[in-house]
Amino acid sequence: MANDKVSIHGVWASRWVFVLAATGSAVGLGNIWKFPYMTGVYGGGAFVVMYLLCIALVGVPIMLAETLIGRRGRQSPVNAMKSLAIEADSSRRWSLAALMGMVAALLILSFYSVVAGWSLDYILGMGRGDFAGISGDGAGAAFGKLTADPWRLTLWHSLFMLGTGLVIARGVVAGLERSLRIMMPLLFVLLLVLLGYSLTTGHFMQGFDFLFHFDPSKVQGGILAAMGHAFFTLSVGVGSIMVYGAYMPKKASIGATVLAVGLLDTLVALTAGLALFPIVFAAGLEPGGGPGLMFVTLPIAFGNIAFGQLMGLVFFVLVAVAAWSSSISMLEPAVAYFVERSGQSRVRVTAVLAFICWLIGMGTVLSFNVGAEAKFFVFGDDGFHLYQWGAEGGRNFFDSIDYLTSRILLPLGGLAFAVFAGWVLKREVVRDELAIGHPLLFGLVYWLVRVVAPIGVLIVFVAELTK
Ligand code: PHE
Numbered sequence: 001m002a003n004d005k006v007s008i009h010g011v012w013a014s015r016w017v018f019v020l021a022a023t024g025s026a027v028g029l030g031n032i033w034k035f036p037y038m039t040g041v042y043g044g045g046a047f048v049v050m051y052l053l054c055i056a057l058v059g060v061p062i063m064l065a066e067t068l069i070g071r072r073g074r075q076s077p078v079n080a081m082k083s084l085a086i087e088a089d090s091s092r093r094w095s096l097a098a099l100m101g102m103v104a105a106l107l108i109l110s111f112y113s114v115v116a117g118w119s120l121d122y123i124l125g126m127g128r129g130d131f132a133g134i135s136g137d138g139a140g141a142a143f144g145k146l147t148a149d150p151w152r153l154t155l156w157h158s159l160f161m162l163g164t165g166l167v168i169a170r171g172v173v174a175g176l177e178r179s180l181r182i183m184m185p186l187l188f189v190l191l192l193v194l195l196g197y198s199l200t201t202g203h204f205m206q207g208f209d210f211l212f213h214f215d216p217s218k219v220q221g222g223i224l225a226a227m228g229h230a231f232f233t234l235s236v237g238v239g240s241i242m243v244y245g246a247y248m249p250k251k252a253s254i255g256a257t258v259l260a261v262g263l264l265d266t267l268v269a270l271t272a273g274l275a276l277f278p279i280v281f282a283a284g285l286e287p288g289g290g291p292g293l294m295f296v297t298l299p300i301a302f303g304n305i306a307f308g309q310l311m312g313l314v315f316f317v318l319v320a321v322a323a324w325s326s327s328i329s330m331l332e333p334a335v336a337y338f339v340e341r342s343g344q345s346r347v348r349v350t351a352v353l354a355f356i357c358w359l360i361g362m363g364t365v366l367s368f369n370v371g372a373e374a375k376f377f378v379f380g381d382d383g384f385h386l387y388q389w390g391a392e393g394g395r396n397f398f399d400s401i402d403y404l405t406s407r408i409l410l411p412l413g414g415l416a417f418a419v420f421a422g423w424v425l426k427r428e429v430v431r432d433e434l435a436i437g438h439p440l441l442f443g444l445v446y447w448l449v450r451v452v453a454p455i456g457v458l459i460v461f462v463a464e465l466t467k
Pocket of ligand 1: 026028029030105108231234236240326329330
């Protein structure tokens with residue numbers, strides 16, 4: 001059952017580069033920005049517990065499935081699944097799952113770039129000393145002013161998208177590896193510094209309690225959100241990990257590698273939560289503040305500690321870099337696919353795709369200001385509307401894309417990947433790729449991929465539908 005395919009896009013120098021790339025993809029705005037604010041919106045500990053369960057039982061097994069499909073197929077996710085399905089005498093339609101994931105990744109990139117753009121703006125603000133001695137109200141107002149200005153948002157969004165395109169156009173291996181080696185550890189150190197600051201606020205225990213106090217009555221409300229976020233934060237369900245798997249050297253152990261990535265990602269998210277919530281409480285802010293949470297709380301911290309402006313500057317640089325190393329992994333599956341399919345140059349394919357994402361991202365830019373009243377997916381008294389201006393319920397453009405991708409497309413994609421690896425690929429193929437020596441351990445891992453992860457996704461979907 002040996003496999004001798006080679007990737008036309010290149011292969012990582014070693015398994016460590018895969019770990020670096022996959023961790024770079026996983027650790028991003030999802031950990032530092034989204035996890036804390038979602039925990040706030042969904043009421044704290046119950047959400048965190050659900051999230052951890054989803055990571056361990058569903059997210060990591062699916063990451064494993066994706067990596068092994070990618071490495072076995074050695075092509076873009078769509079073509080990898082197509083060729084493996086044919087080899088396994090199954091339907092080539094399986095590749096539709098990868099196609100859906102590819103589209104989802106581009107949609108995520110569209111809004112991710114806008115939010116990453118905020119951190120670019122904050123780099124400038126910190127550099128200018130805008131936040132020195134700032135109060136909770138002042139920080140809130142500064143954030144409000146930024147999001148109210150479509151031009152300013154467009155500028156940063158464009159810059160970030162350009163940066164993403166540049167790396168992808170040059171090929172991932174050469175571009176990012178060196179900076180990531182330094183940046184990721186530094187990001188973690190600065191998070192610990194922030195954690196240290198939050199210990200001095202006098203509200204540390206309140207933050208801790210909020211994060212870890214389990215209130216069973218709140219489970220139902222956030223269960224699909226927790227599952228969706230587990231996918232988002234691990235970058236699974238869209239083919240990002242799969243395409244990185246395609247560039248992984250044959251000898252590397254997939255199991256240990258994937259586990260390391262999952263653990264690192266979780267550690268960064270929990271540290272970010274522990275650092276942020278005490279600051280929220282100390283400033284008398286609401287933990288349910290939504291997407292602005294990090295951009296309001298962190299300036300308060302940095303504005304009020306020694307060397308805060310400098311540390312703030314460095315911190316937002318690192319957030320931008322973490323976002324950057326994630327955003328490239330959203331573009332890569334589609335770029336690899338269209339390069340394979342059209343034979344066009346990588347540069348040209350990247351330019352077209354990045355432009356499309358940029359354009360869709362403008363919807364998110366406008367959803368924070370002039371387009372805030374454009375609502376989608378409205379369930380009103382008079383029935384369902386896909387779109388309605390100024391509707392009471394419904395979601396704005398940004399929320400809609402976020403909802404569609406995290407809650408629906410990612411879990412569906414992940415489900416398909418797990419079923420494909422678990423039931424369509426032959427057992428020997430999986431065994432050969434995973435190369436887990438111990439039969440019991442292999443049995444356990446295989447069972448997680450085949451049974452536990454798919455059932456986990458289904459349970460959460462049903463729980464949500466019957467809410
Ligand atoms: N995992 C990234 C983060 O947490 C986001 C991401 C999602 C990246 C999907 C790639 C694919 O920020």
